[in-house]
Amino acid sequence: xxxxxxxxxxxxxxxxxxxxxxxxxxxxxxxxxxxxxxxxxxxxxxxxxxxxxxxxxxxxxxxxxxxxxxxxxxxxxxxxxxxxxxxxxxxxxxxxxxxxxxxxxxxxxxxxxxxxxxxxxxxxxxxxxxxxxxxxxxxxxxxxxxxxxxxxxxxxxxxxxxxxxxxxxxxxxxxxxxxxxxxxxxxxxxxx
Amino acid sequence: xxxxxxxxxxxxxxxxxxxxxxxxxxxxxxxxxxxxxxxxxxxxxxxxxxxxxxxxxxxxxxxxxxxxxxxxxxxxxxxxxxxxxxxxxxxxxxxxxxxxxxxxxxxxxxxxxxxxxxxxxxxxxxxxxxxxxxxxxxxxxxxxxxxxxxxxxxxxxxxxxxxxxxxxxxxxxxxxxxxxxxxxxxxxxxxxxxxxxxxxxxxx
Numbered sequence: 001x002x003x004x005x006x007x008x009x010x011x012x013x014x015x016x017x018x019x020x021x022x023x024x025x026x027x028x029x030x031x032x033x034x035x036x037x038x039x040x041x042x043x044x045x046x047x048x049x050x051x052x053x054x055x056x057x058x059x060x061x062x063x064x065x066x067x068x069x070x071x072x073x074x075x076x077x078x079x080x081x082x083x084x085x086x087x088x089x090x091x092x093x094x095x096x097x098x099x100x101x102x103x104x105x106x107x108x109x110x111x112x113x114x115x116x117x118x119x120x121x122x123x124x125x126x127x128x129x130x131x132x133x134x135x136x137x138x139x140x141x142x143x144x145x146x147x148x149x150x151x152x153x154x155x156x157x158x159x160x161x162x163x164x165x166x167x168x169x170x171x172x173x174x175x176x177x178x179x180x181x182x183x184x185x186x187x188x189x190x191x192x
Numbered sequence: 193x194x195x196x197x198x199x200x201x202x203x204x205x206x207x208x209x210x211x212x213x214x215x216x217x218x219x220x221x222x223x224x225x226x227x228x229x230x231x232x233x234x235x236x237x238x239x240x241x242x243x244x245x246x247x248x249x250x251x252x253x254x255x256x257x258x259x260x261x262x263x264x265x266x267x268x269x270x271x272x273x274x275x276x277x278x279x280x281x282x283x284x285x286x287x288x289x290x291x292x293x294x295x296x297x298x299x300x301x302x303x304x305x306x307x308x309x310x311x312x313x314x315x316x317x318x319x320x321x322x323x324x325x326x327x328x329x330x331x332x333x334x335x336x337x338x339x340x341x342x343x344x345x346x347x348x349x350x351x352x353x354x355x356x357x358x359x360x361x362x363x364x365x366x367x368x369x370x371x372x373x374x375x376x377x378x379x380x381x382x383x384x385x386x387x388x389x390x391x392x393x394x395x396x
Contacts, residue, residue, distance in 0.1 A: 128243060128247075129240070130238055130240045130243055131240065132239070132240055132353075134238060135237075135238075135257070136238035136255050136257070137255055137256065137257050137260070138254075138255060138283070139252055139253065139254045139255070139283060140243060140252065140253045140255070141252045142243075142246060142247055142249070142250075142251050142252065142253065143229055143249075143250040143251060143252060144250070145250065146229070146250075146252065
């Protein structure tokens with residue numbers, strides 16, 4: 001379901017680097033997402049699937065489950081569905097968010113944040129659309145030069161260590177604000 | 193519910209929220225350079241129209257949505273704890289400082305200590321000369337229980353599209369109150385608006 005028709009790499013393994021257990025779960029839980037939600041040519045991660053690790057590939061992806069790590073589909077569209085929860089940086093041609101994201105979003109062409117979305121992180125894309133009602137905390141980079149520079153660096157050699165919204169270095173022209181690693185409540189609790 | 197707030201609420205029920213003229217906001221936006229980089233800190237909720245407004249400029253917009261942290265900020269915390277909460281309510285300290293701050297009506301929802309601390313933290317993230325815009329409930333003793341959601345119109349006026357109709361007492365901060373709470377800032381301009389709010393432009 002997650003990678004229908006996905007070609008295997010020469011060494012017999014999958015191209016994506018994901019937690020092995022997640023693959024096992026994926027195989028067992030084929031019906032986790034209704035077929036109506038899986039259009040042809042779009043891979044999907046069903047709502048019962050949780051993946052810890054890095055995703056890479058060459059096809060569009062819809063996420064209704066959970067992903068922790070990094071998602072790198074530089075030439076494709078990533079959709080985080082209403083049920084989707086990701087704690088990951090996303091590098092894609094286009095990103096559409098309907099669910100929950102904690103991480104930075106890099107869209108080479110476009111990023112759209114729907115009204116049902118809850119995003120904590122930074123958005124770097126030449127075109128950004130936001131729907132009223134979306135929850136967003138972070139920054140939106142709209143300076144074309146900074147976007148170009150950030151995307152150029154971000155799409156170079158994949159990082160070995162996933163960077164997330166909680167404050168690790170970003171490859172960008174200007175430093176992007178880090179979303180908070182913990183809630184302000186946690187900060188207060190730590191101090192009181 | 194009295195005065196202009198009542199009239200505004202009545203209008204809202206009949207024909208949706210009414211726009212109001214905000215000359216200082218317009219001045220602020222018109223002053224954003226088109227060919228120079230500008231970092232905007234928005235203390236309010238993300239607003240598509242605000243993003244569109246800055247979309248034609250070389251901007252980065254930081255969205256803090258401080259409303260999420262109001263309860264914490266207004267707690268009776270010691271100075272260190274309050275500082276941590278205020279820091280947490282804002283984007284992380286940047287090596288690239290903020291040039292422009294949109295406070296909207298957030299200051300009305302903070303007690304004096306919280307306002308002082310939050311704006312001090314904003315000042316730490318901003319460059320000297322940064323302008324901060326704020327809307328203060330001034331003429332009316334009541335204000336909505338939750339912060340507004342202000343949408344800029346094409347003509348530079350603002351519309352509060354928040355659906356909140358329940359009211360609570362407004363702190364009605366005077367310019368002197370604000371001077372005391374915001375010692376790092378000077379009041380550049382202030383105007384009493386038709387809706388009973390006072391519009392402020394502060395300079396760091």
